[in-house]
Amino acid sequence: MKKPFPWHILVFLTPAFLIYAVFSAFPLLDTLRLGFYTTSETGSQHFAWLANYRMLLFDPNWSEGFWNAMGNNVKFFLVHMLIQNPLGLLLAALLSMRGVRGAKAYQTLLFLPTLLSVVIIGFIWQLILSPLWGVAETLLGYVGLAEHFQPWLGQEETALYTLSLMSVWQFVGIPMMLIYAALIAIPDEIIEAAVVEGASAWRIFWTIRVPLILPTLGLVTILTFVGNFNAFDLIYSVKGALAGPSYSTDILGTYFYRAFFGYQSQLGSATLGAAVATLMFLVILAGVGVYFFFVQRKLQRFSF
Amino acid sequence: MKHIRLTQGALAAALLTAGTAQAGTLTIESWRVDDKALWEEVLIPAFQKKHPGIQIKFSPTAPTEYDSALQARLTGGTAGDLITCRPFDKSLDLYKKSFLEKLDGKGGMQNFPASAKVAWQSDDGKDTFCMPMASVIHGFFYNKKIFKELGLQPPKTVAEFHKAADAVKKAGKTPIALGTADQWEASQIVFTGIGPNYWKGEEGRKAIVAGSAKFTDAPYVAAWTEMSKWAPYLAKGYSAQTYGDTQNLFASGRAAMVPAGSWDIGYYNQQGVDFGAFPPPVQKAGDKCYISDHTDLGIGVNPKSKNKGDAYKFLEWVGSQEFADLYTNKVTGFFSLSNHLIAVKDPVAKSMIDWRKTCGSTIRLNAQILNRGEPNMETELWTVNSAVLNGKMTPKAAAERIQAGLSKWYKPAK
Numbered sequence: 001m002k003k004p005f006p007w008h009i010l011v012f013l014t015p016a017f018l019i020y021a022v023f024s025a026f027p028l029l030d031t032l033r034l035g036f037y038t039t040s041e042t043g044s045q046h047f048a049w050l051a052n053y054r055m056l057l058f059d060p061n062w063s064e065g066f067w068n069a070m071g072n073n074v075k076f077f078l079v080h081m082l083i084q085n086p087l088g089l090l091l092a093a094l095l096s097m098r099g100v101r102g103a104k105a106y107q108t109l110l111f112l113p114t115l116l117s118v119v120i121i122g123f124i125w126q127l128i129l130s131p132l133w134g135v136a137e138t139l140l141g142y143v144g145l146a147e148h149f150q151p152w153l154g155q156e157e158t159a160l161y162t163l164s165l166m167s168v169w170q171f172v173g174i175p176m177m178l179i180y181a182a183l184i185a186i187p188d189e190i191i192e193a194a195v196v197e198g199a200s201a202w203r204i205f206w207t208i209r210v211p212l213i214l215p216t217l218g219l220v221t222i223l224t225f226v227g228n229f230n231a232f233d234l235i236y237s238v239k240g241a242l243a244g245p246s247y248s249t250d251i252l253g254t255y256f257y258r259a260f261f262g263y264q265s266q267l268g269s270a271t272l273g274a275a276v277a278t279l280m281f282l283v284i285l286a287g288v289g290v291y292f293f294f295v296q297r298k299l300q301r302f303s304f
Numbered sequence: 305m306k307h308i309r310l311t312q313g314a315l316a317a318a319l320l321t322a323g324t325a326q327a328g329t330l331t332i333e334s335w336r337v338d339d340k341a342l343w344e345e346v347l348i349p350a351f352q353k354k355h356p357g358i359q360i361k362f363s364p365t366a367p368t369e370y371d372s373a374l375q376a377r378l379t380g381g382t383a384g385d386l387i388t389c390r391p392f393d394k395s396l397d398l399y400k401k402s403f404l405e406k407l408d409g410k411g412g413m414q415n416f417p418a419s420a421k422v423a424w425q426s427d428d429g430k431d432t433f434c435m436p437m438a439s440v441i442h443g444f445f446y447n448k449k450i451f452k453e454l455g456l457q458p459p460k461t462v463a464e465f466h467k468a469a470d471a472v473k474k475a476g477k478t479p480i481a482l483g484t485a486d487q488w489e490a491s492q493i494v495f496t497g498i499g500p501n502y503w504k505g506e507e508g509r510k511a512i513v514a515g516s517a518k519f520t521d522a523p524y525v526a527a528w529t530e531m532s533k534w535a536p537y538l539a540k541g542y543s544a545q546t547y548g549d550t551q552n553l554f555a556s557g558r559a560a561m562v563p564a565g566s567w568d569i570g571y572y573n574q575q576g577v578d579f580g581a582f583p584p585p586v587q588k589a590g591d592k593c594y595i596s597d598h599t600d601l602g603i604g605v606n607p608k609s610k611n612k613g614d615a616y617k618f619l620e621w622v623g624s625q626e627f628a629d630l631y632t633n634k635v636t637g638f639f640s641l642s643n644h645l646i647a648v649k650d651p652v653a654k655s656m657i658d659w660r661k662t663c664g665s666t667i668r669l670n671a672q673i674l675n676r677g678e679p680n681m682e683t684e685l686w687t688v689n690s691a692v693l694n695g696k697m698t699p700k701a702a703a704e705r706i707q708a709g710l711s712k713w714y715k716p717a718k
Contacts, residue, residue: 061678061712131541132549154485154543156696240368242683244487245543246691261372264488265394266680268372 028281034274045271052275062259066276068247069255070283072160076251077228079164080171085220087168088175093205095176096183107180111173118170122237125166129153153238156248163249167234171227175220182216183209218295225287229280232257252280329359330614331384333377335370336601338571339635346634351621358614368488378403378606385609386618389434389602391423392672398604399426399433405605408432410616412623420641423599423667434602435619438631438638441566441656442497442596448578450477450560458582462530465585469537472560479537481559482693483545490531490689491682493563496668497596498584499527505594505666513673515716519707520700528699531692543694554579569637569652581652583659597665599641677713684709 038048056062091110095103113121129136129152137149152162186209194204210217232253235243241263243250258266260273332343343362352358363384365373371394377383378398387404389395398404407413408431413421416436424434446458451468454475459465469479484490503509503523511517517524539545539553554562555575562568572579586593603622605615621627628640636650639657648654670681688705691697697705711717 126546129544130549131544132539132553151541151544154483154541154545154694156694240486242487242686244687244690245484245694246687246696261369262375263683264368264371264686265390265675265682267397268375 031274031277031281034271035278037271037274039269039271048271052272053279055272056275056279065247065250065255066279069250069252072249073229073231073251075160076164076167076231077225079161080168080224080228081221083165084168084172085175085217085224088172088220089179089217091172091176092179092183093209096180107177110176113170114173116170118233119237121166121170122234125169126153126238129162154245156245159239159245160249163235163238166238167231170234174223178216178220179213182213186212218291221295222288222291225291226284229284229287252276252283256280329361330386330609330611330618331361331363332386332388332603333370333374333384334362334364334388335367335390336388337364337366338567340364342635347627347630350626350630351618354621355614355617358617360618374398378608381608383606383608385606385611385615387434387604387606388437389424389604391599391602391667393675395424395434395602395604396426399431402607404433405607405612406431406433407435407604407619410435411620415623415642415644417641417643420599423671424602424604434604435622436599436641437601437603437622438635439641440598440600440638441659442493442598443564443566443581443583443656443659444561445554445564445568445572445579445581445652446561447554447557447559448580449557450475451580454560456560458580459585460582461589461591462585462587466533469561473537478539478553478559479561480534481550481553481562482534482538483542483547483550484690484693485544485546485549487686487690489547489550489563490693491685492668493565494531494693495527495685495689496598496670497563497565498530499524499669500594500596500664500666501584501586501591502527502530503669504592505664509666509669509672512669512710513716515714515718518717519710520703525699525703528689528692528702531689532695532699534693535695538693543690566637566639566653566656569650569656570635573636573650573652579652581656583663593659593663594666595659595663596668597660598667598671601638674710674714677710679709679712681706681710 034045035052036047036049037045038051039045056066091106094100095107100106128134131137131149131151131154137146140146140149150158152158190208190212191204194208199207229252231251235249235251235254236257239249239254241254241257241261243254256273256276257263258268259276260268260270262268334343340362348360348362351360361384364370371390374383374387375398378387378401383403387398389398389404395404399406413432413435420436420439421432422429424436425432444458450456450472451458454471456468456471457464459468472479482489482494500508503511503517508517508523512519512524519525535542539559545553550562551568551571553559555572555577557577583593583595603619605612605619609615623642625642625644628642628644629646631638632640632646632653633649636653637656639648639653640646648657670685675682684706688697688702692699692702707717
């Protein structure tokens with residue numbers, strides 16, 4: 001008997017496929033296309049092959065800003081990798097220990113900022129750190145550190161790191177939850193066997209737990225990478241699209257905003273913006289590619 | 305069959321009336337978020353008294369987003385019927401892209417002097433595309449109470465200004481309320497506000513446009529040099545101080561002076577501050593003073609408006625004595641550009657508009673032509689001027705960077 005055509009598969013897949021195609025795949029392809037055009041004085045668009053990319057990468061008017069934004073983005077990402085994710089791992093490890101009192105409450109509290117709007121986060125921190133009315137200086141004063149207070153958000157040297165740490169504060173809940181979920185999924189028998197063998201808690205953590213959650217750590221890394229290189233909202237809500245002082249907090253997202261929408265009297269250009277968006281896409285694609293090639297392939301799935 | 309046709313007819317009729325009802329609502333695009341209440345409570349009702357039945361909606365966008373958002377809405381065909389126009393290039397660009405109607409000869413336009421219309425005309429002066437609405441004047445506000453306590457007079461020269469600032473600092477208050485976190489004040493209020501006294505207003509501005517002067521020439525560098533001396537007078541941590549912080553600092557009486565634009569008069573009145581205004585100090589006693597008297601707001605018509613008839617009626621009203629009076633006296637700190645004689649009631653606004661009698665008026669240095677190329681001079685000035693105030697850039701380096709940026713694309717400057 002001939003097998004009937006599996007219509008149900010088609011029926012179930014079509015809606016998702018259509019939505020994905022219309023709202024994700026098509027805009028992406030159209031952006032890639034638009035990047036090859038330029039906008040003339042009158043607003044009409046002409047095919048110009050690589051003119052936009054040449055401008056972004058080699059014309060000092062634009063390339064300096066682009067590489068500055070790229071550099072800042074890398075710093076932004078490194079702060080997250082060096083502080084947010086280890087902190088997430090530490091918190092998850094502590095919370096997954098047996099007999100921690102109020103573990104659920106801590107989890108909720110630590111995860112809470114993630115649920116808040118970035119605009120609120122930016123506003124709160126701006127108030128806290130304000131040299132005029134902020135509480136930061138007073139709080140530092142209680143521990144005798146008042147003279148170390150600086151207008152951190154206003155200095156070229158510190159503004160980007162301050163913003164990165166604000167972002168870390170907000171999002172540390174996500175790696176924590178993911179890692180926590182992986183940690184509690186490790187079967188008790190393995191840990192118990194190690195305990196019977198006489199392994200210390202420290203040793204159990206590094207030689208049993210961490211290797212078993214490596215796929216999750218990889219996932220967290222790639223999520224951080226994609227999130228950070230697409231970041232925009234926090235910088236925009238705190239420093240505006242000009243990402244001051246002197247572009248020291250400019251990242252690819254704000255750079256894209258200025259290219260696409262313009263800022264104040266600087267006119268935006270949809271085509272140049274599309275080229276910036278394409279470059280951002282390529283950077284993220286390359287990063288994800290490297291990750292899949294060198295890391296993901298070597299990871300083993302453990303199933304029990 | 306007949307029944308169906310009847311419902312169709314009714315439906316069509318309903319749609320048509322709905323259409324006309326909607327076309328009767330005029331939407332005004334503007335960046336004056338702060339004036340929303342005034343438009344809704346004062347200006348629009350006043351217009352509706354004359355023209356009942358025309359619905360008007362005032363729909364502002366934040367100033368820094370306005371140009372880009374407006375451009376997107378105009379391109380997408382969703383922009384409002386009436387468009388508030390920035391002066392010079394920004395609106396000229398819209399006109400070139402046919403996003404603004406030509407307004408020459410329309411009702412109301414005859415009430416404006418030629419000098420007011422320049423900001424919204426094509427380079428050859430043949431086409432006018434926005435009706436001038438208002439200008440803003442830059443200067444300093446001072447807290448009368450603090451000045452009285454310390455026995456200070458509003459300073460006339462730069463030396464007196466520094467002396468006053470030193471005296472305030474000695475008394476333990478902040479001499480000047482000013483921050484650089486938002487960057488724009490450093491340029492629009494400070495640099496192009498105090499600068500005209502150094503480059504002699506229009507003379508210096510036109511010299512740059514003509515290419516006969518460079519930003520690296522002494523008068524322009526002198527303006528930056530003066531700014532670089534302000535750091536000790538600003539509040540602690542001023543590099544993280546936003547414009548809102550600045551307003552609070554002055555309104556709460558913690559700072560004695562604030563470099564400001566006339567648009568802030570309304571805000572400080574609301575806060576109940578007892579303050580006066582003085583023009584940017586001149587270099588030596590007896591020097592002619594210059595003020596930044598910036599043609600800031602115009603209003604134009606969207607060619608794609610569904611209801612141009614009513615839009616023009618509104619425009620005609622904007623050109624009337626009644627509007628000029630309401631706008632000058634209710635939206636305090638914006639000065640009507642029309643020929644009508646208006647009695648300015650607010651004392652601070654009155655003193656600022658009176659500066660026109662003794663000082664030379666000029667517009668913001670870079671507003672005309674100089675903002676057209678890349679790098680965009682307006683954004684460059686924001687960055688450079690806040691860096692100078694922050695002590696991160698020397699006046700000479702600032703001048704060199706602005707001049708280098710200009711000569712990259714502007715032929716007369718090469």
